[in-house]
Amino acid sequence: MTRIGAVIVDEEHDTAFKQETGLRYNARDLAVVRAKFSGAVAVLGSATPSVQTFYNAEIGKFSRLVLPRRIKKRPMPEVSVYDLRQTKGLRGPARIISQPLHRAMRETLDQGKQVLLFLNRRGFAGHSVCLACGEPVRCRHCDITLTFHQAQHAYKCHYCGFSRPETMTCGVCGASTIRALGIGTEKVEALTRDLFPSARVSRMDRDTTSRKGSVKRMLKQVRDGDIDILIGTQMVAKGHDFPNITLVGIICADLSLDFPDFRAGERTFQLLAQVAGRTGRGDSPGRVILQTYNPAHFTIQAAKDQDYRRFYQREISFRKSLRYPPYAFLVQLKISGRDRKKTRERAWKIGKTGHALQAKHTRFSSTITILGPIEAPLARISGRYRWQMIIKGLRVRTLHQFVRQLAAIPSLRFNDREIRVAVDVDPYLMM
Missing domain, CATH: 3.30.70.360 (Alpha-Beta Plaits)
Structure with missing residues (x-):
């Protein structure tokens, strides 16, 4: 390309732009450099820009262009927070799909609308232990516990691909009393089918979209109204237009919040705000029920109020005090x-x-x-x-x-x- 006039990077905050193996580079940053060399304009677009990009706009290195309203002046979805600590002592589905979310799902389906349930963890259960000796089921090649996949009747490692059959015995004591704990999208799908047996339920994650064209087919089914309840990981948060989805249920907003990474809060806010933005995109207003164990956390509060600037001001203060990017x-x-x-x-x-x-x-x-x-x-x-x-x-x-x-x-x-x-x-x- 010899006559480049503009380089546009959509969803510039997406971590997928960073190549983590082999030749390590950030495609977003390269796009900015390429535009500069060509005398072109670079446009970095996002509803939840990275802290680095927003900082560059704040100090005048970038120009900021703001779209203050949604298309056709549609209102932002109403977001309510449910404290998952209230589920202590409850049994069964109510510990995962709270009563307020359950009621909202029923009302939405009765209105002929669609529901999106979001959980950024695939598999049936993310942690399994031996009830005899208490030892977790670990990967043979990685220091990580295996995830139980009910559909494949196997425990699998999401890092190296190692798997063990469902019928295995404990590698430490030899007992066959392995119990799958925790939740994943498979478990949410199973619970949803039990709670809403007449609903058409589909799951969108890496396990169900591995075949060529499967993502496109599933998105078409959603748009055509052939799916009543869509359950998914971060794949469902990436800019899709679902005009008939009027309810988003975030099963657990805390999964990425406590990672040992200074960007954990930023990624959590971006993910929550992006998935919340999948609702209310048609003629009917949308609503979001956000389930969390940390309702007072500033990231959760900013996501609830859809207030990027409030999140940014708290986050940039934290970065400055510890000398993390963009201050270093x-x-x-x-x-x-x-x-x-x-x-x-x-x-x-x-x-x-x-x-x-x-x-x-x-x-x-x-x-x-x-x-x-x-x-x-x-x-x-x-x-x-x-x-x-x-x-x-x-x-x-x-x-x-x-x-x-x-x-x-x-x-x-x-x-x-x-x-x-x-x-x-x-x-x-x-x-």
């Missing part, structure tokens, strides 16, 4: 290997050398902070043990100089095939 630049070193001891030793060696290099030069010690090295929250994936180190810099050029000098030290062996060291500039996932 980040580089993440990801150290991984199949030998646990060697991986740990290499991580500590890189960390010790990095701290020494930082202290040796004033330009580094005055602007750079090193966090770690520390074992990654997911300490092993696909048989590889994982450590990480976060390097913060107040000036991007100095930060990159520091990382280049560190990587050039021969004894650290950044190019070693046995113990891999990946350099991730502007990392998006801290797991």
